[in-house]
Amino acid sequence: MTETLTINTQPTTASRLGQLDPANIEFGKLFSDHMFAVDYVNGEWQEPQIVPYGDMAVSPANSALHYGQAIFEGMKAYRTAQGGVALFRPLDNLHRLNASAERMCMPTLPEELFMQGLTQLIRLDAGWVPAADGTALYIRPFMFATDGLLGVRPSDSYRFMIITCPVGAFYNKPLRVRFEEKYVRSAEGGAGYAKNAGNYGAAMYPTKLAQQQGYNQLIWTDASEHRYVEESGTMNALFVIDGRVVTPALSSSILDGITRRSVLQLAHDWGMPVEERKVSVHEIVQALEAGTLQEAFGVGTAATIAPIAVIGNEGRDYTLPEVDDSAFSRRASAALTAIRTGQAADAHAWMVQV
Numbered sequence: 001m002t003e004t005l006t007i008n009t010q011p012t013t014a015s016r017l018g019q020l021d022p023a024n025i026e027f028g029k030l031f032s033d034h035m036f037a038v039d040y041v042n043g044e045w046q047e048p049q050i051v052p053y054g055d056m057a058v059s060p061a062n063s064a065l066h067y068g069q070a071i072f073e074g075m076k077a078y079r080t081a082q083g084g085v086a087l088f089r090p091l092d093n094l095h096r097l098n099a100s101a102e103r104m105c106m107p108t109l110p111e112e113l114f115m116q117g118l119t120q121l122i123r124l125d126a127g128w129v130p131a132a133d134g135t136a137l138y139i140r141p142f143m144f145a146t147d148g149l150l151g152v153r154p155s156d157s158y159r160f161m162i163i164t165c166p167v168g169a170f171y172n173k174p175l176r177v178r179f180e181e182k183y184v185r186s187a188e189g190g191a192g193y194a195k196n197a198g199n200y201g202a203a204m205y206p207t208k209l210a211q212q213q214g215y216n217q218l219i220w221t222d223a224s225e226h227r228y229v230e231e232s233g234t235m236n237a238l239f240v241i242d243g244r245v246v247t248p249a250l251s252s253s254i255l256d257g258i259t260r261r262s263v264l265q266l267a268h269d270w271g272m273p274v275e276e277r278k279v280s281v282h283e284i285v286q287a288l289e290a291g292t293l294q295e296a297f298g299v300g301t302a303a304t305i306a307p308i309a310v311i312g313n314e315g316r317d318y319t320l321p322e323v324d325d326s327a328f329s330r331r332a333s334a335a336l337t338a339i340r341t342g343q344a345a346d347a348h349a350w351m352v353q354v
Ligand code: COI
Pocket: 073, 074, 075, 200, 234, 300, 301, 302, 303
């Protein structure tokens, strides 16, 4: 990529890289040395900057804090077998960020600003990209309102930022999940497809209740009848039933996951039947009872491919069959890792070298 955009960069004088223990990485706790920031004022993006990671001052009246005008993305950079660093499908994240921005009345981000900010930040902090199997540099682009005004209307000014942190596995063992029968993540026509902060905050209480019952996560169901599967926790939900890859079709209440899209592409590449459609709780329970549900798993940037071991429904827990390396989820996980780390051909041009 050509460096056409000058970013005022203030390198740190006190790197914290020595604090990183690659064998014990806790998700989202230790941040890399630098962060990218650019303000939107008077209808224009201002001078971007890269500065040492740290606290910052914001108005206590900003409408991100009061009304939730805040959006984010999750993406990753990988250390490659060739010794470089590569980003996975970054433009897909930009497009989703901009779709979220539109839904939340926020300004969209030009491609050059996003890509230059991202690549220059990752180059500067390349030493923070871990190399061990299953690790990556998690990248969190986000935007929030900055006007100091309590009026309930879209802010005029915003800040877009990128922070990064080395990560390992988000879930370290197969998940126990249950269908949600009372609470709702998002209704049709709501903002469930957007990655706005409020979607995640409102999910915490129902998730906490499920965790108190011994589950790791929920499988969200539709808002009007709790009959159809939506997504699972912070992931899209996929099932393998009788050799077919089955997943809820996207809608205004389901996040358009980039890992979801990639895994479905691999299934197509491998000639597996893929069904993106309404998936009912009843169908999944019947398949569990009939033994035709071969695999269930969540897919997401942070979660990667997270196998599901137990699904609870109406107080009854169903245990899924154990899978081996021939299972679709295992093969998809291995294939994605190989592409991301430069060990397999990148047939769909998903990777961007930094
Ligand atoms: C991601 O998978 O990147 C997410 O944004 C989900 C979660 C960590 C909030």
